[in-house]
Amino acid sequence: MNLRRLKYFVKIVDIGSLTQAAEVLHIAQPALSQQVATLEGELDQQLLIRTKRGVTPTEAGKILYTHARTILRQCEQAQLAVNSIGQTLRGQVAIGLAPGTSTSSLTMPLLQAVRNELPEVQVYLHENSGSVLNDKLLKGQLDMAVLYERSPLAGITSQPLLKEDLWLVGTCDCPGQSVDLLAVSEMNLLLPCDYSAVRARVDEAFSLRRLTAKIIGEIDSISTLTAAIASGMGVTVLPESAARSLCQAANGWMARIATPSMHLPLALNMSARGGLSPQAQAVKEILLSLVSRPSLENRELQLVS
Structure with missing residues (x-):
């Protein structure tokens, strides 16, 4: 195998057509087929x-x-690493974000810090479910992903970042600054679908307390969930950063779920098959430095010890 054939093969699979791939690669189709x-x-x-x-x-x-994408990405990173010696870091860094992650606490500070410290580096943000993000990491389509920690996955390394408490958000009949899970079980709940980390944690809490949640709808779209909560249709459960954002948009209230207290660990996932490019490593270091700053801790985000 040589790198050129691997590059051709990856492009064909990405496009799904030999004819179109030949046009993009500027090579005759018979030669590409050969x-x-x-x-x-x-x-x-x-x-x-x-x-x-x-x-x-x-x-x-x-x-x-899968292997070809990793190989080609590693070759690209090796070339960039050699070429970047003594030069300004530049290029794109692709970061995945799972819905409900603490984007309000991390994303904007990260973008601003990268702009200030790495002006030639472009950050590409891709929001999707945790399973899709991990799949893109394995395929080499993302450099790293911020998502709620899940079970260990082959080929993925996971580094703990923060843990966030879960909060109840609504617009009608505020229960106070904190709320018991028993009281939550009597409310109309709008929750993410059952494959999300938030939903899994909520279902687990109800099961352990032998309670039944009154779920009236499953909504993954943040904009749709915000509209539903603003209408007074029901309440929802979210990690603090996402809860604050929705609460502000819906002009609602927040109550910490205190009995039992619930939280989700936030992690930084990366592919275990290849190292980061110099620019991705620099962005990762900025992200980790932001996590450790007191400004984040003051937002009720607790560092994972």
């Missing part, structure tokens, strides 16, 4: 399934695609 055939011969495996609608990878092709 490169794929050579790669298949070297591996003694069929890598692509050709149909009238385009091409899709076989199981062997999917495995090669």
Whole structure:
């Protein structure tokens, strides 16, 4: 295998068409098909399934695609690391953010700090579910992802950042500064779908107390959830930073769930298969320095010991 064939193969899978990939790569389609055939011969495996609608990878092709992206990314990072010696860091750093993460406490300070300290570095933010973000990390499409800590995942390293308390948010009949889970069980709840870290923690708490949650709707969209809470339809449970943002937008109230107290650990995930580029490593260091600053601790975000 050589890097050029791997690059061709990745581009074909990304586009899903030999014809279109040939146009993007500025290579004749027969020549591109021959490169794929050579790669298949070297591996003694069929890598692509050709149909009238385009091409899709076989199981062997999917495995090669994942490794090829990692290999190509590592080669790019190696070149950047060598070229950046004694030079200003530049380039793009891709960061994933799971919905409900403490974006209000971390994202804006991070963007401002990167702009001040690394003016030639561009930060790309991608918001998606934790499972999708981890998949993109494994495929080399993201440098790092901030999400609520989950079970260990093969190929992913996870570094604890913060832990956030869960708060109840609503607009009608404020229960006070804190609320018991028993009282929450009597309210109409609007919660994320059951695959989210927030929902898993809420379900676990209700189960341990042998209570039944009165869930009247499942909403993943923050804008839709904000509108529903603002209408007085029900209440929701969110980590503090997300709760503060929704509370302000909906002109509502917040109450800490105190009995039992509940929190979610926030983590920084990265692929274990390859190191970070110089610019990504620099952004990571800025992020970790922001987490340790008192300004974040004062927002009720507690450092994970």
